[in-house]
Amino acid sequence: MELVSLDRIHAARKLLAGVVRHTPLELSGVLERLHGTPVYLKCENLQRTGSFKLRGAYVRIHGLSEEQRSRGVVAASAGNHAQGVALAASLLGCQATVYMPTGAPLPKLAATRSYGAEVHLHGATVDEALHEAKLFAEKTGAEFIHPFDHVDVIAGQGTIGLEILEQLPEVRTILVGCGGGGLVGGVAAAVKAIKPDCRVIGVQAEQAATWPPSLAHGSPLKLPEMHTIADGIAVGIPGEVTFAHVSELVDDILTVSEESLSRALLMCLERQKLVVEPAGAAAMAAVLDHPGRFPGPVAVVLSGGNVDPLLLLHVIQHGLNAAxxxxxxxxxxxxxxxxxxxxxxxxxxxxxxxxxxxxxxxxxxxxxxxxxxxxxxxxxxxxxxxxxxxxxxxxxxxxxxxx
Known part of the structure; x- marks a missing residue:
């Protein structure tokens, strides 16, 4: 399978100019002291819609023909991709329908509707919502916008890699939370094409870690069950397109516990003054778990900040206990x-x-x-x-x- 090229990511960067924010890369003093090397935070939690997902969704929907957009688009998501698709569709003048799991956080549900999408709640997991969204696409002719497994989505997410290299040319390690692999695959495609010696490391929640067994097997494997507070990266099986990118370009995949996720979220709140959801804090959790392990300077992608206040309260309590x-x-x-x-x-x-x-x-x-x-x-x-x-x-x- 042909991987996303650097030219394609640069084209996505031009397309997204004026649509997405060029999010800051902030030095973390507390993590620098922990590691003995500079550690920077790429704050995609401050992106429009509260996560990186707008990048890939906009590139994907923009790539549709006018006739395709006239039939509308449909997506499935726990919340962040839903919001990205909803806003991108609104900006590009087409109707969005979104399927979300029944347990989707209420703030994500409300935000998706506020961007103009028609929202349906279906199933207990993103995978079940994904199945229903595909059925809707078959019945109505709406274009299905996959949350990660498409080259346009990967190219859009890869623009984060370009920004990090511009903001921190000397970076030696980039850590990225991963679920389906669109973000880490896109970042790796950009970074490895420009700076091949820079390590790109994906981070998963232990209780939703499909990448380690899939990579060991040589093809995507489906997890029988998942139980994690990091709903944004709770993906049961990698995609074929993202698997090709991750297996070829990503240097390593680490896993982190629920306690580590809670501790990282608490660190973001207390020391960095940043609101980050559990999935968005996965990369920071790996940094806290492995002080001194990663060659620096290190860049940590905080991928999203859309967290239910009730979950935030629970996670803060859990993080205080873990700490x-x-x-x-x-x-x-x-x-x-x-x-x-x-x-x-x-x-x-x-x-x-x-x-x-x-x-x-x-x-x-x-x-x-x-x-x-x-x-x-x-x-x-x-x-x-x-x-x-x-x-x-x-x-x-x-x-x-x-x-």
Whole structure:
């Protein structure tokens, strides 16, 4: 299969002038200190529609004939591609129909409709919505706009690679979150054509990692199930076109845990002052997991910022826990007046903040004359958590940590 050429990506760049934002590449001081080399963030979360998807969608729809556009376009997405297609279709004067999973985040659903698309909710996954969108295309003659598996889409996403090379010519490693492979394949096509010694690394969520087994097998393999907060990269099977690009051009694929995704999102909020969705933070999660591993300067693509506020709340709590900022304990104390107060005083002296307390005498593991106190504490990090637990045990308390 012929790969997307550099000329094609340059043509896409000219086409997108005035349509997409030239997003900033910001130096991250905290990541630079962690790695000992400059680490920059490519902020596609600040792109129009909140993600990189507008680039590929616009190039793809612009490439249709007037007759094709008159029949409308149809797409399937968890949200970011939906918004990209909806806005691109609106700018190019054609009607968009979008199928989204029933659990699609409400802000993404509302935004897609606000760009003028007709939205249908179908199935529990993007793959199920994708199947329904293809049926709609067959029935109506609407042009199906695949979220990743088309050369025009890959060329559009590849313009990010051109921008990074212009903004940071000395870059040696680029990390990109990947689901279907359109973004990482496009970035790699641009970068390898200009600077072949620059490493391009894809990053997937562990619980939706279809690329490692597919690459090992030599062709796309379908995952039996996926469970991840990173809905934007939860793709069950790579495409044939993207597989050709990734297998040929991408240097490595890494996976990151749900805890790492949460920690990366929290880092973006706290230290970078950037709102990034879990899928958009996947590349940063890999940087946090592997300090010093990547030759620098390093560029990290933050691919999207469209996050449901309720999910954001959950992920922040999860990220605080993963970073050692929360500590849940069960402590046995004597069942007599003053015992609970003494325990709380001790914890306060250790600098931990008590968030809530549950006191119970009902437990089969308790000895006569004992009660168990369940505590949720706010702490200063993993070392502080260990200090609290160790000190309580040293003064005679029976302590168990809860996950």
């Amino acid at each position: 050692g900022r929360y500590l849940s304990l069960r402590v046995r104390v004597p069942d007599k007046p003053g015992s609970l107060g003494a325990l709380l005083t001790r914890i306060g002296a250790l600098g931990a903040n008590v968030l809530d307390v549950e006191h119970t005498r009902v437990s089969g593991a308790l000895a006569l004359g004992e009660v168990v106190v369940a505590l949720n504490l706010e702490t200063r990090g993993a070392e502080h958590c260990q200090q609290v637990v160790t000190t309580l045990r040293q003064v005679g308390y029976t302590v168990s940590r809860q996950l």
